[in-house]
Amino acid sequence: MNIYLFAGYLVIWTIVSLYLLYLLRTQKRVSDKLQSLAEMVQRQNDAGSSSD
Numbered sequence: 001m002n003i004y005l006f007a008g009y010l011v012i013w014t015i016v017s018l019y020l021l022y023l024l025r026t027q028k029r030v031s032d033k034l035q036s037l038a039e040m041v042q043r044q045n046d047a048g049s050s051s052d
Helices: 002-050
Strands: none
8 A cells, every 4th residue: 555655656746846847948948038039129229229
C-alpha cells in the first residue's frame, strides 16, 4: 500500500515540476520579447526626436 502512495506523490510532483519548468521557459520568452519591443520603441523614439 505504501508503494502506491509513494508512486502517486512521485507522479504528482513530477507533473508539478515539469509544469513549473514550462512556465519559467514561457515567462523567459515573453520577457525577452518584451525587452526587444522596449528597445525597438526606444530606438524609434530616439530616431524621431533627433530628426526634429
